[in-house]
Structure formats: structure tokens, C-alpha cells
Amino acid sequence: MKTLSDLIAEGVSGRRVLVRADLNVPLDGDKITDDGRVRASVPTLKALLDAGARVLVAAHLGRPKGEPDPKFSLAPVAVRLGELLGQTVELGTEAGADGTVTLLENIRFDPRETSKVDAEREAFADELAAKADAFVSDGFGVVHRKQASVYDVAKRLPHYAGGLVLAEVEVLNKLASGGAGNRATADLQRPYVVVLGGAKVSDKLGVIANLLTKVDRLLIGGGMAYTFLKAQGHEVGGSLLQEDQLEQVSGFLAEAEKRGVELVLPVDVLAATDFAPDASYDVVKTDAIPADRQGLDIGPETRELFAAKLADAKTVFWNGPMGVFEFEAFAGGTRAVAEALVKSEAFTVVGGGDSAAAVRALGLPEDGFSHISTGGGASLEFLEGKELPGVSVLED
Ligand SMILES: Nc1ncnc2c1ncn2[C@@H]1O[C@H](COP(=O)(O)OP(=O)(O)O)[C@@H](O)[C@H]1O
Ligand SMILES: O=C(OP(=O)(O)O)[C@H](O)COP(=O)(O)O
Numbered sequence: 001m002k003t004l005s006d007l008i009a010e011g012v013s014g015r016r017v018l019v020r021a022d023l024n025v026p027l028d029g030d031k032i033t034d035d036g037r038v039r040a041s042v043p044t045l046k047a048l049l050d051a052g053a054r055v056l057v058a059a060h061l062g063r064p065k066g067e068p069d070p071k072f073s074l075a076p077v078a079v080r081l082g083e084l085l086g087q088t089v090e091l092g093t094e095a096g097a098d099g100t101v102t103l104l105e106n107i108r109f110d111p112r113e114t115s116k117v118d119a120e121r122e123a124f125a126d127e128l129a130a131k132a133d134a135f136v137s138d139g140f141g142v143v144h145r146k147q148a149s150v151y152d153v154a155k156r157l158p159h160y161a162g163g164l165v166l167a168e169v170e171v172l173n174k175l176a177s178g179g180a181g182n183r184a185t186a187d188l189q190r191p192y193v194v195v196l197g198g199a200k201v202s203d204k205l206g207v208i209a210n211l212l213t214k215v216d217r218l219l220i221g222g223g224m225a226y227t228f229l230k231a232q233g234h235e236v237g238g239s240l241l242q243e244d245q246l247e248q249v250s251g252f253l254a255e256a257e258k259r260g261v262e263l264v265l266p267v268d269v270l271a272a273t274d275f276a277p278d279a280s281y282d283v284v285k286t287d288a289i290p291a292d293r294q295g296l297d298i299g300p301e302t303r304e305l306f307a308a309k310l311a312d313a314k315t316v317f318w319n320g321p322m323g324v325f326e327f328e329a330f331a332g333g334t335r336a337v338a339e340a341l342v343k344s345e346a347f348t349v350v351g352g353g354d355s356a357a358a359v360r361a362l363g364l365p366e367d368g369f370s371h372i373s374t375g376g377g378a379s380l381e382f383l384e385g386k387e388l389p390g391v392s393v394l395e396d
Contacts, residue, residue: 001394004044007134007160013052016095018132019044019162020149020390022139022374023059023077023103026326026357030076033326034357037141038080040374044138044162045085045101054095056131057081057103058149059139066111078103094131113148125152138162140169141353141375143390144382150390161394164374169391171371172382175317175349189314189347190216195306195337197222198320198354201242203377208252210384217262217313219306221298221322221333225266228253229286237271238294264309268299270323270330277327296330297323303336310340316348317383318355319376325358335362342368352376 007017021041026033041057048055064072075091082089085101092102107113112124125148129135135157137143142150143165175188194215196204201224211218220228223240230236231249242249256263265286271293272281283299284290298306303322310316318341322333338359341348350359351373359372366372373379382388 002158002160003166004047004136004138004160004162007136007158008047008051011051012048012134014098015053015134016132017048017053017055017134017136018128018153018157019048019055019057019136020139020142020153021045021057021059022141022353023057023074023081024061024141024353025077026354027061027076030073032076032080034360035080035084036356036360036372037353037374038077039084040164041081041138042084044136044164045081047163048136049085049087049099049101052098054098055101056095057101058107058128058153059103060108060113060142061106062108064106064108066108066114068105068109072106072108074103074106107149114145115148121148121152124148125156128153129156132157135159136162137390137394138164139390140165140373141378143375143388144378144386146389151393154390154393155396159394161391165391168373168375168379169382171349172373172379174347175315175383176385191313192315193217193219193310193313195219195221195310195316195318196224196320197322197334198352198376199223199240200320200377201227201240202245204320204380205242205245205248207380207384209255212252212255212259212261214383215261217264217309218256219264219309221266221302221306221337222320224320225269225298226295228263228265229289232265234287235289235291236295237289237291239269239289240294262309264305266295266298266302267305268301269295270297270299272296272330275324277329279327279329281329296327298333298336300332303333306337307340310337310344310346313344313346316341316344316346317379318348318350319352319380321354321358325354325361331358331362334358335364338362338364349373349379351379
């Protein structure tokens with residue numbers, strides 16, 4: 001696999017370099033609430049700028065519906081990137097002068113970016129490739145997506161792995177001995193505990209079957225928990241629920257038991273009247289969630305339970321907040337898990353845009369974790385041993 005250093009050694013002065021970055025940051029209106037992913041993209045961009053490249057950055061923000069939508073504009077990100085680079089970053093459609101960075105508007109405004117139809121993605125990738133002479137893949141958080149600006153464009157240009165992708169893969173490999181297809185085996189320190197939460201439930205349920213073959217303990221909180229609770233026969237009111245995956249989740253419960261994997265679910269939750277920062281709520285047991293309430297955080301007993309289940313771990317991977325941490329009233333569960341990890345002497349990795357943002361928003365020391373990954377879904381799929389389209393395409 002060729003890398004950024006190879007590209008710079010080849011010489012990039014005056015060349016147009018397309019960089020796929022992951023600049024998918026949380027926003028409050030047009031204010032960036034955590035710029036971690038923007039900061040993580042800087043070293044690669046700086047290296048290219050210093051070498052005189054004409055840099056064009058492709059990135060997405062959120063999940064717009066394949067058409068321009070001002071709510072999902074990358075304009076605030078262009079401003080922040082400019083501040084961090086110490087030079088103006090324009091939103092534009094083509095690379096600018098030598099030693100400048102231009103940011104393409106949200107790449108998902110074009111429906112072909114995420115199309116499942118190869119020919120549509122390929123046509124879009126042709127257009128992107130025409131704008132550049134080389135491609136650098138640096139958006140680790142998105143390398144699990146087979147999308148035009150991540151995968152197809154790499155096939156059309158000389159391609160290189162960026163510094164962030166290389167760094168992430170190097171650390172995650174420590175959780176992934178045994179090689180592709182069989183990651184997280186022999187020399188991993190056990191107990192190996194994975195904590196899952198968050199809101200991308202349908203995406204991330206998919207990794208559980210595989211995780212059950214690798215971990216000693218799986219703690220499930222956040223929006224992920226309710227499909228499990230429902231599969232156990234509990235009512236979950238208006239909580240996040242993946243109704244169409246209940247059967248699959250029942251299968252996970254049975255499989256965990258068969259394999260002797262401890263699958264730990266919440267025993268209590270904060271059941272809120274609505275999805276709002278000032279919603280009123282009660283602490284209820286998970287077998288007594290009222291029909292008109294929604295679970296927005298794990299409860300105090302669960303926080304203690306999860307902390308206890310993390311206390312003797314030697315390796316921990318955590319993706320997905322335990323509750324709606326953006327609302328102070330529902331941040332306690334996420335804080336409890338984060339604090340347990342900071343206290344732990346295990347090799348601890350936190351992954352995911354929102355999980356990493358939560359760690360910082362709650363004021364926990366970043367060096368309290370062995371690694372904070374910019375990718376949640378991407379690192380989970382990596383740990384599963386799955387081929388990541390945005391990485392394997394660089395190997396050709
Ligand atoms: N019980 C819950 N109900 C609704 N949303 C939740 C719940 N718990 C966590 N979340 C939300 O999950 C989001 C993060 O999920 P996700 O994108 O899967 O994580 P990451 O970005 O770390 O991979 C946060 O915005 C948080 O508010
Ligand atoms: O936020 C992201 O992933 P994550 O929430 O799994 O960390 C990436 O930017 C990928 O976004 P996507 O899950 O909309 O493809």
C-alpha cells in the first residue's frame with residue numbers, strides 16, 4: 001500500500017491532490033460542538049500544503065437525503081479548518097492554487113455518492129477523479145462505506161493511505177491479532193470487554209454476531225439496549241427500537257448463552273417524557289418502562305453494574321454513548337462508563353464521532369484512554385475482521 005510519505009517523496013508541488021477526510025462533526029445549529037475530526041485531519045493536509053500541493057478535500061456531514069440542504073452544509077467546517085491550518089479554506093468545486101486547500105460541499109448532497117448502484121457511484125467517481133491527479137484516503141471514520149468518494153474514486157487515481165488511516169489501523173491492530181478474518185484472538189489480553197451504545201442501531205447490530213466469537217463480555221447500553229430488552233419480552237415505550245431486527249437479537253441472546261459470553265443489559269433506565277434537554281424523567285427498572293416514556297440514559301444501578309463489569313477488564317473497546325449525553329440530564333451513564341475506563345489499567349480504545357466527542361464534552365482527560373479513534377462503525381468492522389472497502393481499495 002502506498003502512503004502519504006510516498007506521494008510526498010514523488011513530489012506534489014503544483015499537483016491536484018484529492019483527500020477524502022472524515023469531517024462529520026456534531027453541530028448545534030451552525031456551531032461545531034466538537035472539532036476532533038477536523039483536528040485529526042490537519043496533519044495530512046498540512047503535510048500536503050507544505051509540499052506545495054493543490055489540495056481538494058471531499059467530506060460528508062450527517063446523512064442528507066441526496067440533495068443540497070443548508071442544515072448539512074460544510075461551511076462551518078471550512079471556517080474551522082481554515083483556523084486550524086492558518087489559511088483560508090474556501091468551499092469550492094475545483095482545486096485552487098499551489099499550497100491551498102479547497103473543500104468540496106457535502107459530498108452526500110449528490111445521491112450518487114452513497115448509491116447502491118455501482119454505475120451511479122462510478123459515474124460520480126469519474127467526475128471527482130477528473131478534478132485531481134492523486135487521491136489520499138484519510139477519512140478513517142468512513143472507510144467502512146463503499147461510497148464513491150471513499151472507494152470508487154481510489155480506483156481511478158494513483159492512491160495513497162493518509163496519516164490518520166495509517167495511525168488508526170496501527171493501533172486497532174493491537175486489538176486484532178490473528179490477521180484478517182480472525183481478528184481479536186490469541187495474544188489479546190483478557191478479559192476482553194466491548195461496550196456498545198449509541199443510536200446507529202441497525203448498522204451496529206450487524207457486528208454483534210462476530211463480536212460474540214471474540215469477547216468475554218458485551219455490555220449494551222444507549223439506544224442499542226432497547227431492542228435487546230424488547231427481545232427479552234420487556235416493553236420499551238417510545239425508546240429507540242429496531243423492530244425488524246428483534247429476531248436477530250433474540251438469536252444473539254441465545255448465542256451468547258451458548259458460548260458463555262456474558263451479555264450485560266441495563267437493569268434500570270432514565271425514562272423521559274420526551275426527547276428534550278428539560279424533559280422530566282423517572283428512574284425505572286427495565287421491566288417497568290411506561291408506554292408513554294422513552295429511555296434516554298442508563299440508570300444508576302446499571303452505571304454501577306457496568307463499572308463493575310469493566311473493573312477487571314484487560315482490554316476494552318467502547319463505541320456509542322450510553323445515553324443522550326448532549327442533554328446534561330442524560331449524560332450520567334456515558335460519564336460513568338468513561339470514568340470507569342479512565343480508572344482502568346486495561347488497554348482501552350474509544351471509537352466513534354459522538355463517543356469521542358462525549359469524552360471531551362464531559363471533560364475527561366484524553367490521555368486517560370489508550371486510544372481515541374475517529375471511527376465508530378469503521379473500527380467495529382475492523383475488529384470484526386471485515387474488509388474495509390476504503391482500505392482494501394488502497395492495496396491494489
Ligand atoms: N437511549 C438513547 N436514545 C436515543 N439516542 C441515544 C440514546 N443513547 C445514545 N443516543 C445517541 O446516540 C448518538 C451517538 O450514536 P452513534 O452515532 O452510534 O455513536 P458514535 O458516533 O460514537 O459511533 C448520540 O447522539 C446520542 O445522543
Ligand atoms: O460518524 C461516522 O461514523 P460513526 O458514528 O460510526 O463514528 C462517520 O462519519 C460515518 O458516517 P455514516 O455512518 O453516516 O456513514
